[in-house]
Amino acid sequence: MRCPFCRTRLTEHTAACPACHLTRDRVSILLGRADPLASAVTDHCKQLTHREISKLEKRIQRMSSTLPQVRFRVVLQTFPAEHPFDLHIFWLFNCGGLPTDGKPPGENRNILLALDPSLGRSALMLGYGLEPFIADDALDHLLESAEPAWVTGDWSGGILRITDALQTLLKDTVREISDRFGLHSSHPEDKRPARRSLKQTH
Secondary structure (H helix, E strand, O other), rough: OOOOOOOOOOOOOOOOOOOOOOHHHHHHHHHHOOOOOOEEEEEEEOOOOOEEEEEEEEEEEHHHHHOOOEEEEEOOOOOOOOOOHHHHHHHHHOOOOOOOOOOHHOOOOOEEEEEOOOOOOEEEEEOOOOOHHOOHHHHHHHHHHHHHHHHOOOOOHHHHHHHHHHHHHHHHHHHHHHHHHOOOOOHHHOOOOOOOOOOOOO
8 A cells, every 4th residue: 555645655564654654543633534434335426326326235245245355335425626535535444434343454355446526536445455466557447447437427337347347356366366375265156167158250
């Protein structure tokens, strides 16, 4: 992770940024109290219909059943422009009440997708427990894949695209780690016979 203010590299053991001395407490003082992100999808901007929210929550629940260690949250919110966008995401991730189950920072496997429709900005933030396994470039690619939908105002479509792609990325990462260390998954999906696909030729 990098400091959301000055971009200095940080670790889960860093209490304060060594360059600008930013801390979680100082961010809370600066930005105030964050509304709890209790639901899988929080839409402060009223960009999603009830039906879209329900569909997104079901898709996220499906991800949770496949990857129970991961907690995924989506928030649509307007952020004041006088502070860096990354600072607001850091504030929400750390002060928005995301579940940690009392585990140390190194085992934090939360993921936050934050959108600001008014600024046309988006961000994906990972807990320290996932950062070593997923590169920043992969997250940038996920966000870029949703941009065509978001440009047209299809916020739900873009979020669904990221949710599905993120689940695939996480499952591939788990398999890669399992193969590397000689581990074997007991998940039912891994015991299903592989399906053959037919390729079209032109």
